[in-house]
Amino acid sequence: MAEDLYREVILDHYKNPRGHGVMEDADAQAEGVNPLCGDEVSIYVQFADDGETLEEVKFSGRGCAISQASTSMLMEMVVGKTASEIAGLPKEALLEEVGIPLTPVRLKCALLGLGVLKVALHRAKGTPLPDEWAGLDELELT
Amino acid sequence: MAEDLYREVILDHYKNPRGHGVMEDADAQAEGVNPLCGDEVSIYVQFADDGETLEEVKFSGRGCAISQASTSMLMEMVVGKTASEIAGLPKEALLEEVGIPLTPVRLKCALLGLGVLKVALHRAKGTPLPDEWAGLDELELT
Amino acid sequence: MVVTARTSLDAQKLRADFPIFEQEIHGKPLAYLDSAVTSQKPRQVLDAMRDFYETSNANVHRGVYTLSERATEAFEGARQKVADFVNAPDVREVIFTRQATEALNLVAYAWGLNNLGPGDLVVVTELEHHSNFVPWQYMAEKTGAGFRMLHVNEDGELDLSGLDEAARDGNVKVVAANLVSNALGTINPIEKLAAWAHAQGAIMVVDGAQAAPHHPVDVQALGCDFFALSAHKMCGPTGVGALWGRREILEAMEPFNLGGHMISKVRYESTTWGELPHKFEAGTSPIAEAVGLGAAIDYLNEVGIEAIEAHEQELAAVALERLGEIEGVTLYGPPADRRAGIVSFNVEGIHPHDVAQVLDSEGVAIRAGHHCCQPLMTRLAVAATNRASFYLYSVPEEIDRLVEGVQKTRKIFG
Amino acid sequence: MVVTARTSLDAQKLRADFPIFEQEIHGKPLAYLDSAVTSQKPRQVLDAMRDFYETSNANVHRGVYTLSERATEAFEGARQKVADFVNAPDVREVIFTRQATEALNLVAYAWGLNNLGPGDLVVVTELEHHSNFVPWQYMAEKTGAGFRMLHVNEDGELDLSGLDEAARDGNVKVVAANLVSNALGTINPIEKLAAWAHAQGAIMVVDGAQAAPHHPVDVQALGCDFFALSAHKMCGPTGVGALWGRREILEAMEPFNLGGHMISKVRYESTTWGELPHKFEAGTSPIAEAVGLGAAIDYLNEVGIEAIEAHEQELAAVALERLGEIEGVTLYGPPADRRAGIVSFNVEGIHPHDVAQVLDSEGVAIRAGHHCCQPLMTRLAVAATNRASFYLYSVPEEIDRLVEGVQKTRKIFG
Numbered sequence A, B: 001m002a003e004d005l006y007r008e009v010i011l012d013h014y015k016n017p018r019g020h021g022v023m024e025d026a027d028a029q030a031e032g033v034n035p036l037c038g039d040e041v042s043i044y045v046q047f048a049d050d051g052e053t054l055e056e057v058k059f060s061g062r063g064c065a066i067s068q069a070s071t072s073m074l075m076e077m078v079v080g081k082t083a084s085e086i087a088g089l090p091k092e093a094l095l096e097e098v099g100i101p102l103t104p105v106r107l108k109c110a111l112l113g114l115g116v117l118k119v120a121l122h123r124a125k126g127t128p129l130p131d132e133w134a135g136l137d138e139l140e141l142t
Numbered sequence C, D: 001m002v003v004t005a006r007t008s009l010d011a012q013k014l015r016a017d018f019p020i021f022e023q024e025i026h027g028k029p030l031a032y033l034d035s036a037v038t039s040q041k042p043r044q045v046l047d048a049m050r051d052f053y054e055t056s057n058a059n060v061h062r063g064v065y066t067l068s069e070r071a072t073e074a075f076e077g078a079r080q081k082v083a084d085f086v087n088a089p090d091v092r093e094v095i096f097t098r099q100a101t102e103a104l105n106l107v108a109y110a111w112g113l114n115n116l117g118p119g120d121l122v123v124v125t126e127l128e129h130h131s132n133f134v135p136w137q138y139m140a141e142k143t144g145a146g147f148r149m150l151h152v153n154e155d156g157e158l159d160l161s162g163l164d165e166a167a168r169d170g171n172v173k174v175v176a177a178n179l180v181s182n183a184l185g186t187i188n189p190i191e192k193l194a195a196w197a198h199a200q201g202a203i204m205v206v207d208g209a210q211a212a213p214h215h216p217v218d219v220q221a222l223g224c225d226f227f228a229l230s231a232h233k234m235c236g237p238t239g240v241g242a243l244w245g246r247r248e249i250l251e252a253m254e255p256f257n258l259g260g261h262m263i264s265k266v267r268y269e270s271t272t273w274g275e276l277p278h279k280f281e282a283g284t285s286p287i288a289e290a291v292g293l294g295a296a297i298d299y300l301n302e303v304g305i306e307a308i309e310a311h312e313q314e315l316a317a318v319a320l321e322r323l324g325e326i327e328g329v330t331l332y333g334p335p336a337d338r339r340a341g342i343v344s345f346n347v348e349g350i351h352p353h354d355v356a357q358v359l360d361s362e363g364v365a366i367r368a369g370h371h372c373c374q375p376l377m378t379r380l381a382v383a384a385t386n387r388a389s390f391y392l393y394s395v396p397e398e399i400d401r402l403v404e405g406v407q408k409t410r411k412i413f414g
């Protein structure tokens, strides 16, 4: 049973996170904490010359396999997309990638990175931050 | 059943309270309220020349049959006694006079007058006011 | 023949849901006419709580394991039921408290203490229960704000013409009123009070403790900013109540109780608060009790709040008429068609405690006292009243027994 | 042959009192190792509450009628049980609250807000649960008082040598500490802290939430001024807790929540407070919950608190040893002979949430998180730990399953 919870791809992203690191002089940046588990994620974005397209993204942080793997997967998903595309990215798209059943508590872990990224873009570009992200009600998006 | 609750003597004291009235220039005085029922009793004492013996007592107030009748009975009991005798008067003595079974709530009604009298004597003569009267914990003895 | 199409309920049948009626008091069946103070509980509610403890008991929100998920689902499900019950726009606006009293204190402390000051005014009504009176009186004193009371007329209804006078001496910041008075059954015009409050720039705080069990509630239609209720008066357990508050206000507010769960980050240097509703729910919540409240709401919805209200008003009308026929009985409050299922009265020359005591010996439970409304008692110039109050399980025979009991009391004291 | 004469309990037999163990989780029997967060409830407690609702439900103190008298007797009887349980000198010193958190807030608000000011200091410990940390931090900030934290050493035990340094910068007015740490199981030297506090003229506030369920409590021997506990951690229901406070202090204090029941006289002009304990119990109390707490205390007394503590310490010692043998496992807290039945640990490279998730799939419920002790987590330089905690119904096989689960987690993440 427990084996199904952590598919190989999750464990792989957890152990070998993509885009892991810190970016100096990022164009957009935010960090978030899931105070329930202590998951922490910081996300850094560098835009392409059009000032819209995400050219490079990095994340740092620590936390459970779900939060770190899903953020790693997110990094792969978003490069090359525009800020407004990501603002409109439904959480289901990420959850599909993650691909394991998640209880409400773990859902917050899985969506931490996406929430932080949306906040970073909202701050840098004024992209909308719909109310549903406030629904991640335990997140402190600072 | 209900008939047993209100013995003839209680009803008699209630309808014809002994010592009912107000005393100007009383030597000792106090009033008390039972905030649960709104029973109110004021007691006035005049001492004999020895400054110790209760020569005259009066009470005024309003409230339920138990509180008013028991205070009326108390008036008859205490005339001629000294302040320290009354300070030492156990509540059981009054309750025996009242002579009906009382639930904890009604007990507070029945003992209101005695509490007020003890406070009046305590103030005027410094007679002891043992902790058990604080046990009438809903009483505001002002 | 015309049949009036109106929702109705079968109180005699509903009684079977309430185990308490299976006993006798002093050899007589229990006639419980004190539902305004606390209601009896149907089996459905007791079962829901027991089932929670036996299958799902765990702390909420924090556990990764199955029991805790189940508990969280049950608890948050109850929150949704409360939100729907009062027509809250957002479930996060519903905060679980101990009871209505604590809900009102939450507002008085977390909003009042931080927003009131000299030159400001708090306006309450003469009909208030101490729980919506004393917190405001206290906060006014603590902060230097003024405290004003809106009076009632002879019928025990608010005299709204006094509002502008109340506002004369300062800046009205809070208007606090109950929707239904527990002492007289008066139904207050909250919509008008709220409109007036908002015109003054004040918040409107509604004590819904006596309304929620008996009267359809729509916080949006009322136009209020806060609404408080208690589970134990609406077929639910003791130990839980709820506060609904307008989101913007709740978000801008300081927290009340502090501790576990209501925080985001705790550092030696400083602490940041969690999101709604958690910010206001410090410590372990009354979890099983919230589940019980949810089950009570299900029960009330099934019976139908409108049907409950109509049933109670019918009983109150009969009681008013029958008691009014007894010599020496004074009735308080508005006419039958403008009141909830509450009947307050006095019997000449007989203290309410004595009336209630005689009634108890006949198995009839009514309230005798100031009903936590001393300012109103002062206005009525009485120390106390007798009060009979009805609920969905009340039946007309209980009114017969009430009337007979009052007559008997008069005979004993006659 | 020598038989050691020591009270002991038969956990396997006691389990039969707890209906929750009759179920399976993911096809496995439930191993509930999260009792530090909330305990499971024995049938005896659930029955007592149900019986109350079915036979005696009414509001307390105010009713003249039979049901209300019965309810009052049950409720005040529960207060007496709490008083005896903590060896309070006077039953009126016991105040029912929602939980330990609210009990501590009561002190922080009603005492702290009115007695602290610039130049004063509040001292808490690094081991505090947020519920005995944040209220003091907040009140210090509100009143301008200073806020100091007593640190722990490597073993997670308080370093009392830091006390005088804490006192250097001001007038210590409050010392707040738990008797048993929920994060590490540390048992704190309250007697010493209280003596030091009193020497400074400070009050000693003890968070007993984690102690009361597992450890004999004598507030007089501890020498503290306040002691807080939660029913739900000690086989009782959610929704109720208790504060014990020293009578002179309680009497001199302002009230906390305001409203019905806690008053003496309410007038438009001013209000006077009721006597202890009512002054601190505004509104309808958690009546059935208090009755449940009383039944829980009866249950604990029957089993024997000393036997419970010995049983848990035995389990903790085994768990520490077995977990310590697993590669990559770090244990936190004091040695087995100086701690309560709580075991906090981490597994190298695996986040506690992942450990707990794998364990849940094996039917083993443990806690993963900061345990509402973020300042301590900062000190330990971890975001979270795994925590297994035991109670009277915990059995050694559950430790086997815990150990196997940890090993399995390591394999998955290996």
Ligand SMILES: Cc1ncc(COP(=O)(O)O)c(C=O)c1O
Binding pocket: C260, C282, C283, C284, C285, D036, D037, D099, D100, D101, D102, D129, D131, D132, D178, D180, D181, D182, D207, D209, D210, D230, D232, D372
């Ligand atoms: C030491 C300690 N203090 C306080 C609390 C808070 O308890 P409650 O949430 O019941 O108020 C807990 C419970 O987690 C605890 O373990």
Ligand SMILES: Cc1ncc(COP(=O)(O)O)c(C=O)c1O
Binding pocket: C036, C037, C099, C100, C101, C102, C129, C131, C132, C178, C180, C181, C182, C207, C209, C210, C230, C232, C372, D260, D282, D283, D284, D285
């Ligand atoms: C109108 C009103 N407000 C407030 C209260 C207080 O309710 P609780 O004691 O449940 O907080 C009551 C109950 O008596 C009430 O009738």
